[in-house]
Amino acid sequence: MRGTTRTVAVAGISAAALLLAGCGGGGDDETTDTSAAKTGGSISVRGCNPENPLVAGNTSETCGGNVLDVITAKLIKYNVETAAPEMDIAESIDTTDNQNFTVKLKKDYKFHDGTVVKAKNFVDAWNYTAYGPNAQLGSYFFEPIEGYADLQSEDPDGEEGPQKAPEPKAKTLSGLKVVDDNTFTIKTTGKVSNLPVRLGYSAFAPQPDAFFADPKAFGDKPIAAGPYKLDSWTKNAEIKLSKFADYSGSDKGNVDNITFKIYQDSGAAYADVQANQLDVTDEVPASAQIDDKYKQDLPDRNLQKPVGVIQTITTAPAAVDPNYGPEIRKAISMAIDREGIIKAIFNGTREPATGWVSPVVDGYKADVCGEFCKFDPAKAKAQLAAAGGFKGGKITLSYNADASHKEWTEATCNSIKNALGVDCVATGVVDFSTFRTQIHDRKMKGMFRTGWQMDYPSIENFLAPLYGKGASSNDGDYNNPAFDAKLAEAAAATDGATSNKLYQEAEAILAKDMATIPLWYSTTTMGWSDKVTNVKVTPFGVPHYAGISLK
Incomplete structure (x- = not known):
């Protein structure tokens, strides 16, 4: 445009x-x-x-x-x-x-x-x-x-x-x-x-x-x-x-x-759809995705589609929890077997993330994250050692328990623990409202799941609101003046190709800092x-x- x-x-x-x-x-x-x-x-x-x-x-x-x-x-x-x-x-x-x-x-x-x-x-x-x-x-x-x-x-x-x-x-x-x-x-x-x-x-x-x-x-x-x-x-x-x-x-x-019937458990919503007590659920639990079970449960009344959503792990700001710096995040990222988790938990319905921008928008570039988004236990352990080891006792990964996150967060923690030799615990928070309030109030320590559903179809929307200084969804308080300057330069560009290139350069800065840990690009079921x-x-x-x- x-x-x-x-x-x-x-x-x-x-x-x-x-x-x-x-x-x-x-x-x-x-x-x-x-x-x-x-x-x-x-x-x-x-x-x-x-x-x-x-x-x-x-x-x-x-x-x-x-x-x-x-x-x-x-x-x-x-x-x-x-x-x-x-x-x-x-x-x-x-x-x-x-x-x-x-x-x-x-x-x-x-x-x-x-x-x-x-x-x-x-x-x-x-x-x-x-x-x-x-x-x-x-x-x-x-x-x-x-x-x-x-x-x-x-x-x-x-x-x-x-x-x-x-x-x-x-x-x-x-x-x-x-x-x-x-x-x-x-x-x-x-x-x-x-x-x-x-x-x-x-x-x-x-x-x-x-x-x-x-x-x-x-x-x-x-x-x-x-x-x-x-x-x-x-x-x-x-x-x-x-x-x-x-x-x-x-x-x-x-x-x-x-x-809108408010559920504390996505599995209960799914059961109600099966029983025709609920007309639409926008989330199929992981248990129903294994071997495409949902297609047998709901024949001719299901769909699956790639969408502008990315799942990431964010670490608490350093002022809240100083144990998860950039080099530690890189080690944790390499300890996550994305492909294995996607296969076991999501029946292959996700795509491992190689960067911070969804493939559905113009300007997406593959493999921005490089080696740090590839599962490599040996490199992960070496990276952790080079970073001085994990000083926080055990790694925690929090999630909202009213949606289907328990299985994959536990699988992610198991992968991290096996690769790094550091205990990792997936911790459920009662519901999304409580979960997000703890994050916004900067009371959430350790790591926590973060998902981003695009607000508008632009590469910029996967970068500025999440990682710009003081941005509304910058849950980890990421701050890099070079990144902000690149965003401003990209916004001012007068043609799409130049703008996208500059936004890609901004995304590359996120990779150097491992601002968050990309997990996978989502498919809605x-x-x-x-x-x-x-x-x-x-x-x-x-x-x-x-x-x-x-x-």
């Missing part, structure tokens, strides 16, 4: 943009055309505990994100088959220099409360999310917009100290201006040639005026502009959605009601009841909930 001039019209982003955003699709999951699908009725789908109230700018995990994706609408949306960016609330996004953007909205696009989505609803929401004292997890995504630094302030003695952080210099981004009800402008600090591709991520969703009256309470029953609205949320039990009758977009839902049809999975690894219908 790189170019000195971009005109983004209602028909879609330019052909060059689609090339940059190109994402592997395919698979054998295609069913009937959802445009002719039966409408009406109710379905239930597997859910998990959101970490936080459902505020678009403060949700950075899939449990809450999957719900938000159904109830929100943004400037653009991503094609269900290819992830190519397409216009949604935006009528056009124009730029001549990749730094100054003019956004025009479609008229009379409505929120769930009946109010019209206006330019100010985007600008106000983005300013709220970017403003440091609001402590929104999505704040980092607004860093490219002019004035972001002035909305931040640093606590002089840390969060636990008696001193308070000073008020930021400004409360609004200088790079955002409302022109009229249907037009606003964006100015970035430097050139950001893939900015329009990013704008389909949930952090960029607009908020209705009602949000600003009570942002804290709003997240329990959010008002958005998507095809479904949230009716109720019974914590730890279910989230109920209903079809929004006045939805303004093109991706209108098929069923009248969707219930799903199953459904015999009551539903038109089940598809997006390139993001998420069911296309709005397209599902009853038979």
Whole structure:
């Protein structure tokens, strides 16, 4: 999508943009055309505990994100088959220099409360999310917009100290201006040639005026502009959605009601799908993947597809646990038999990771990690010795116990223990919400599983939000100025090939530091009841909930 001039019209982003955003699709999951699908009725789908109230700018995990994706609408949306960016609330996004953007909205696009989505609803929401004292997890995504630094302030003695952080210099981004009800402008600090591709991520969703009256309470029953609205949320039990009758977009839902049933165990959800007590599960437990058992359990109602998801192991920041430095991480990485674990636990349905970027996005480069992502017990042990040995007693690998991670984390620990001669223990945390809270609060020690589902189809999305200084999902507090400088250089490039090359150079810096330990690129395996049809999975690894219908 790189170019000195971009005109983004209602028909879609330019052909060059689609090339940059190109994402592997395919698979054998295609069913009937959802445009002719039966409408009406109710379905239930597997859910998990959101970490936080459902505020678009403060949700950075899939449990809450999957719900938000159904109830929100943004400037653009991503094609269900290819992830190519397409216009949604935006009528056009124009730029001549990749730094100054003019956004025009479609008229009379409505929120769930009946109010019209206006330019100010985007600008106000983005300013709220970017403003440091609001402590929104999505704040980092607004860093490219002019004035972001002035909305931040640093606590002089840390969060636990008696001193308070000073008020930021400004409360609004200088790079955002409302022109009229249907037009606003964006100015970035430097050139950001893939900015329009990013704008389909949930952090960029607009908020209705009602949000600003009570942002804290709003997240329990959010008002958005998507095809479904949230009716109720019974914590730890279910989230109920209903079809929004006045939805303004093109991706209108098929069923009248969707219930996200919250499970503490993916195996229980799978059993309920088998018994037709649950209509869709987006996770098939490892026990059902051995010898393709799920295909016998769920004949003609299953699918498997490579998606833009990578599984990694992150180590606690050095300030929290100093025992897992870069050279130790390299030793641990070489001690992991990725191929053996994939074969034994996942029935060959994963691909060993050789870097930090998913193969489904344009710009992927193989074997960035080199020898450190290859299983070699002898080299692993020598590397550990050269690093001075492991000083922390036993290695720990934590995971959320409400999903199917127990088997592979235990297999990974066994591989590490056998190769390095150091005890390794896989440790379950009760649920995803608790697990992520411990990580965000920097209370998680040792190693912990981290998975990344792309927010938008770009190589940049696998790098900047995870490893940029202060980034929202930088769980290990990785910090390398050379890496950040390379990201900035790549973002400013004016053609796709140059940009991708620079992002690849940034990824090579991650390899030198072993920022995290890449494990495998994911394949989504799903199953459904015999009551539903038109089940598809997006390139993001998420069911296309709005397209599902009853038979």
